[in-house]
Amino acid sequence: MNNFVFHCPTEFVFGKQTENQIGELCNKHKARRIMIVYGGGSIIKTGLLKRVKDSLDNEDIETCELSGIQPNPIDTKVREGIVLARSFKPDLLLAIGGGSVIDTTKAIAVGYYYGGDFWDFYAGITKPEKALPVGVILTIPAAGSESSGNSVITNTTTHVKVGIRQPMLLRPVFAIMNPELTMTLPEWQTASGISDMMAHIFERYLSNTPDVEIGDRLAEGMLLAIMEVAPRVIKNPNDYEARANIMWCGTIAHNDTCSLGRQEDWNSHAMEHEISAEYDVTHGAGLSVIFPAFMQYAAQSNPNKIAQLAHRVLGVADTGDAKADALEGVKKLKNWYHDVLHLPVSFKELGIPNPDIELMNTRLHKLKGDILKGYVELNKDDTFKIYQLAL
Numbered sequence: 001m002n003n004f005v006f007h008c009p010t011e012f013v014f015g016k017q018t019e020n021q022i023g024e025l026c027n028k029h030k031a032r033r034i035m036i037v038y039g040g041g042s043i044i045k046t047g048l049l050k051r052v053k054d055s056l057d058n059e060d061i062e063t064c065e066l067s068g069i070q071p072n073p074i075d076t077k078v079r080e081g082i083v084l085a086r087s088f089k090p091d092l093l094l095a096i097g098g099g100s101v102i103d104t105t106k107a108i109a110v111g112y113y114y115g116g117d118f119w120d121f122y123a124g125i126t127k128p129e130k131a132l133p134v135g136v137i138l139t140i141p142a143a144g145s146e147s148s149g150n151s152v153i154t155n156t157t158t159h160v161k162v163g164i165r166q167p168m169l170l171r172p173v174f175a176i177m178n179p180e181l182t183m184t185l186p187e188w189q190t191a192s193g194i195s196d197m198m199a200h201i202f203e204r205y206l207s208n209t210p211d212v213e214i215g216d217r218l219a220e221g222m223l224l225a226i227m228e229v230a231p232r233v234i235k236n237p238n239d240y241e242a243r244a245n246i247m248w249c250g251t252i253a254h255n256d257t258c259s260l261g262r263q264e265d266w267n268s269h270a271m272e273h274e275i276s277a278e279y280d281v282t283h284g285a286g287l288s289v290i291f292p293a294f295m296q297y298a299a300q301s302n303p304n305k306i307a308q309l310a311h312r313v314l315g316v317a318d319t320g321d322a323k324a325d326a327l328e329g330v331k332k333l334k335n336w337y338h339d340v341l342h343l344p345v346s347f348k349e350l351g352i353p354n355p356d357i358e359l360m361n362t363r364l365h366k367l368k369g370d371i372l373k374g375y376v377e378l379n380k381d382d383t384f385k386i387y388q389l390a391l
Contacts (some may be wrong), residue, residue: 010147016284018178023059031092033062037089037105038096039069064088073100081366092133092160099143106151106170107112136175141247142193144254146175161277179243191341197250199287204259206375218258223313265374268294274360288343292334293389298376357387
């Protein structure tokens with residue numbers, strides 16, 4: 001196990017009607033001016049925004065609003081938010097939504113104090129040193145951004161989709177998590193969110209670091225739990241206990257608990273970012289296409305960890321042939337995505353019958369370098385073949 005530093009200060013307020021505590025929480029964190037960031041009209045239709053504002057009003061907390069955050073969040077909305085924040089001067093930014101809203105809010109938080117363009121952080125030109133505090137009311141369990149220090153934004157000019165990772169700076173100070181708020185989600189969003197959190201677990205699990213059994217078992221346990229309760233959520237969207245388990249899995253999957261002390265592999269995520277940046281598809285659906293293709297390719301040269309996943313999670317018997325077992329596990333995972341979550345497992349099913357693989361692959365390596373290091377090293381030919389497997 002490698003050395004590590006783990007800093008996770010987020011206060012989790014989990015359970016029914018917990019959004020009504022938002023005023024008290026903001027007071028506790030000495031926030032008297034709140035900028036609320038959210039997406040479309042769903043939180044208005046469900047009454048969530050009104051409940052939040054009533055709770056803040058009861059504590060005499062002033063607010064302003066930034067709405068219209070879209071899936072696959074974009075740089076132009078971040079800049080709009082920075083301008084609004086600098087005018088309003090909030091003590092805290094409150095994200096109400098899922099990963100796209102939270103990631104946008106984090107980008108506003110680091111851009112607020114910076115004299116240049118916030119994109120400098122995402123382009124790797126410089127690193128943020130200060131940020132506004134961020135609070136979250138989670139409505140879509142998927143990205144795990146409610147407890148991570150990560151933020152991913154798409155540049156609308158260059159079509160580059162890239163993230164920053166600042167766990168000491170950008171983990172939210174609190175996250176309100178009421179599983180009841182997720183019951184109105186369409187099946188597609190629920191399933192895509194489950195795919196996203198599973199990918200976050202795979203990206204920690206597929207590691208060549210030896211002697212990380214604690215992390216392995218945590219990851220395997222979460223995957224088993226997800227695969228047990230996911231069919232219940234799909235069948236009955238109002239199953240509170242199933243929703244609660246899914247919501248908490250999404251948080252633990254991405255707050256680094258199961259990645260401590262080990263090498264990680266985020267190459268599949270980077271490959272999917274090129275798909276959703278170019279074609280604006282749902283991120284989790286893109287991951288259900290790219291991850292089986294990546295595992296199938298990786299199993300050819302490094303099958304052992306994929307075979308372990310197959311044996312411990314996917315119900316594949318240990319035949320002694322690691323490569324064959326790994327490939328059987330990939331097949332079972334692919335079928336589970338398709339048959340249980342009703343997600344696409346190919347570009348064609350994703351609605352992209354003729355993707356421009358050369359464009360995505362060239363941009364991927366321009367951004368990430370000639371060699372993508374991880375569970376297996378991938379050059380431009382390797383990633384091209386993985387995209388082809390996803391056809």
